[in-house]
Ligand SMILES: Nc1nc2c(ncn2[C@@H]2O[C@H](COP(=O)(O)OP(=O)(O)OP(=O)(O)O)[C@@H](O)[C@H]2O)c(=O)[nH]1
């Protein structure tokens with residue numbers, strides 16, 4: 001039984017049980033009628049997301065939803081973050097990938113609990129799957145929960161997981177016009193991390209232009225430039241986190 | 248493509264309504280999709296038959312009514328038409344615009360028997 005949504009489904013997303021089918025046989029005398037629905041297509045996901053959000057609030061869990069294209073450096077960023085902060089407060093990680101346990105294994109190697117969700121053909125995590133993952137992981141109170149979403153700059157933007165903030169990671173090898181090409185994601189995120197700044201001398205990436213594009217689609221977006229592997233500016237990011245986890 | 252997950256939600260929602268509203272077959276599904284939502288109506292049309300197969304909406308007709316984007320400028324207070332949710336105000340160039348229409352993606356109604 002799931003502690004958050006109360007359902008008895010095993011943790012497995014996008015693999016729904018066949019619903020209680022109302023058999024589609026109808027009689028001659030049946031007449032067509034109109035049924036008003038007026039329900040949002042994401043209403044189910046949003047309801048689960050709100051349940052997660054109130055759970056996080058009650059338990060003082062600061063939750064981030066990390067999104068990026070594949071390979072921007074989300075797992076590296078998390079591993080390095082955990083190394084710096086794991087003695088300050090408890091940290092747990094939920095890893096979303098279509099396949100493999102690789103990223104969860106990389107997190108576990110730091111000594112922090114991690115749960116891998118394989119989404120199969122689905123291109124994003126959903127709030128129901130997260131609710132089950134929280135129960136299974138046993139996330140501690142007064143902690144940081146990082147959710148690494150599937151590498152994809154499109155679909156995860158529509159699916160609220162109950163997080164406090166979406167954080168979009170953009171690496172400098174991807175091109176400075178990504179915010180304009182995938183505006184929905186940058187619009188939905190509260191923080192943009194420009195990662196792999198150690199590679200700036202080798203690529204044609206105009207940081208100023210990238211920041212302008214990001215502000216164009218989201219005037220309120222916060223921006224941190226860093227290198228997850230070399231450590232440049234890394235404390236700006238960890239300070240940002242500490243200030244929010246320890247409130 | 249997350250249009251498929253959205254269609255699975257459509258299917259679930261209408262299966263729930265089949266129980267509460269006591270119907271056994273859906274003839275037509277009307278969706279309201281705003282132009283500022285990240286949903287592609289063509290992708291919905293493309294996936295609809297596949298996702299509704301073996302459900303009570305198998306062979307149902309899909310009708311999508313598209314809603315234009317409208318916003319309210321937070322600076323000059325004028326109502327403006329929006330092509331995207333991050334267009335600046337055409338009157339005062341402010342980027343702060345509150346979307347008032349066009350973000351919708353919902354099931355409006357069903358024709359059922
Ligand atoms: N030079 C450089 N390389 C980096 C940096 N951060 C990450 N990388 C490298 O980028 C590659 C991808 O990093 P990951 O952390 O696996 O990226 P990810 O976003 O988790 O990838 P997916 O989960 O597959 O979407 C690895 O080879 C990292 O070593 C950085 O700051 N500088």
Ligand SMILES: [Mg+2]
Pocket residue numbers: 074075076103148
């Ligand atoms: Mg990763």
Ligand SMILES: [Zn+2]
Pocket residue numbers: 320321322323324325336337338339340341
């Ligand atoms: Zn204006």
